[in-house]
Amino acid sequence: MKQADLILTNAHVLTMDEQMRQFPQGAVAVQGQSILAVGPADDIIREFTAPVLIDCAGKVVMPGLINAHTHVPMTLLRGLADDLRLDVWLLGYMMPVEREFVSPDFVRLGTQIACAEMIRSGVTTFADMYYFEEDVARATAEAGMRALCAQTVLKFPTPDAQYFEESLSMARDFITRWKGHPLIIPSVAPHAPYTCTEEILRSTAALAAEFDVPLHTHLAETAQEVENMRREQGMPVIPYVKKQGLFEAKVLAAHCVHVDEGELRTMLHAGAGVAHNPSSNLKLASGIAPVSRMLAVGLNVGIGTDGPASNNDLDMFEEIRLAAFLAKGSTSDPTAVPAPQALLMATRLGAQAMHIGHLTGSLEPGKRADLIVVNIFPLHNAPRFLRDENSAYAQLVYAAKSTDVTDVMVNGRWLMRDRALLTLNEAELIQAGQDYARRIDTFLIQREQSILSKLVAIGGAMEEESFEIQAKVPLERIEPILESLQKPLIHILRKRHYHEYDTYFFFPQE
Ligand SMILES: [Zn+2]
Incomplete structure (x- = not known):
């Protein structure tokens, strides 16, 4: 007899392996973190011994x-x-x-x-x-x-x-x-x-x-x-x-x-x-x-x-x-x-x-x-047919619920x-989740009191930050702009060159 930590027996085992093998009277032996053996219950019980033996009462045992x-x-x-x-x-x-x-x-x-x-x-x-x-x-x-x-x-x-x-x-x-x-x-x-x-x-x-x-x-x-x-x-x-x-x-x-x-x-x-x-x-x-x-x-x-x-x-x-x-x-x-x-x-x-x-x-x-x-015997999954060998799959996919x-x-x-x-x-x-929901509710209610704060929220900016007005025009040549920036009337405080990713919304007129 080989040793396992735990055996699940009297189960309808769906292996989902390459051959899609299933064992209607099956068992699974587990040792440590891993699966030791899968097969007909009689074979597994004959071959392995374990301190914990779980009777699955005909339920489905399948991969998570x-x-x-x-x-x-x-x-x-x-x-x-x-x-x-x-x-x-x-x-x-x-x-x-x-x-x-x-x-x-x-x-x-x-x-x-x-x-x-x-x-x-x-x-x-x-x-x-x-x-x-x-x-x-x-x-x-x-x-x-x-x-x-x-x-x-x-x-x-x-x-x-x-x-x-x-x-x-x-x-x-x-x-x-x-x-x-x-x-x-x-x-x-x-x-x-x-x-x-x-x-x-x-x-x-x-x-x-x-x-x-x-x-x-x-x-x-x-x-x-x-x-x-x-x-x-x-x-x-x-x-x-x-x-x-x-x-x-x-x-x-x-x-x-x-x-x-x-x-x-x-x-x-x-x-x-x-x-x-x-x-x-x-x-x-x-x-x-x-x-x-x-x-x-x-x-x-x-x-x-x-x-x-x-x-x-x-x-x-x-x-x-x-x-x-x-x-x-x-x-x-x-x-x-x-x-x-x-x-x-x-x-x-x-x-x-x-x-x-x-x-x-x-x-x-x-x-x-x-x-x-998975329990495949609740009322919403009854009765159970055995003629078609794929009936257990159909039970799980078309009628089982997560609560089963x-x-x-x-x-x-x-x-x-x-x-x-x-x-x-x-x-x-x-x-704890409810506590977060209250705080998020409060945040959104405050934001929606004014269009400005809603726009600020969408833009991700802080209200304390300055706003700028941009005029965007397609340019044929950059030189005239650079030259005009040299004029004495224009005082450059800070120079920065960066990539920016903007998001634009287009809404139909209503
Ligand atoms: Zn996703």
Whole structure:
């Protein structure tokens, strides 16, 4: 008899491995952080002995779900502003509130709330992108979850950096300190091609390649982004980022809503992974990603919730079902993305898209013990048919709810048993989140008392700063201007030459 630490038996085991093996009367043996064996219960019980034997009473045991793209601290901005134009939502609400409130404390609390919500709904691993990412990593590791944590870099000032060089060096320090951690995969995130300069894209890709860590970004999310790219660069998004050397790194690209067949092949050859975010793409009216085509060309496509301000929850069961339904509806083909494939996207393919397929995503000996137990016997999932061998997948994708997850294990450690969280205090987190909501409410109510303060908030300036009036005209030649500046009437106080990125709003006359 071989020794294990724990055996889960009398379970319907879905391995989600290459052969999609399942064991209707199955068992899983765990030792330390890893899976020791998976197979028919009789074989496992005969071969292994363990001090802890858990009878799963016929429930499903499967790999933990993988949320392949999110911004976890944004749980604290959930429900802050909805049903708005993307630019108004982002530049008028999200970014000003982030500038005012996002701190290591904010990020830590938001991450803890997200971890509690995700553990409750069967998520064991997620891919994040935010500011103060080291604090996201610390809170996640304490909660016991696995995550790819990517420090954001962009060309605007951010809550954690005045200039991009600063966030880039934060990313380097973070990666240096956390590489090799048992739960955290440190990473860098050039936010998106339209919020980054060519220099940022190049330097973040070089950093990720130097440390052999993944690079997390948003690509081709909206039609507008692609249109602008074509106008300014004469090519769509994927060839542009390829030209900037982005694919020198192991890329995890969120969205990819507006990409053509050639671009999908470019991504495939570059070994890039995709995170499909069905709820976010619908809520922000970005469009529907060509997921069936992506899967057909062989891309690793995971499923993500995106941030909780554009979803507004982190429920992967909802995302999986929506991913299957959207693929069917958008192709007029009810056989598109069947249940086993939808679940595969939320497990093994998601892990592969995040470039951590060797660690997690399926139940196989040697992989980390990241698994969940799901009750498939509630009323909303009854009765149960056995004729079709794929019926368990259909039960999970089309009828199961996140609240049917009863137990969650990550890296061999229980994070939830019988629906009770073991590493986080839910009541305390709800109260602390509510305190932030009150402060943010007060900030926005004050801001909205005058148009000036609203504009100041949108612009990110302080009211004490001076305002300037600019007149902009296209110039044929610069020389006459330079000459006129030499005249004795003009007194130059200070000389400065800098690049500036402005945001302009165009509103239709109403
Ligand atoms: Zn996102």
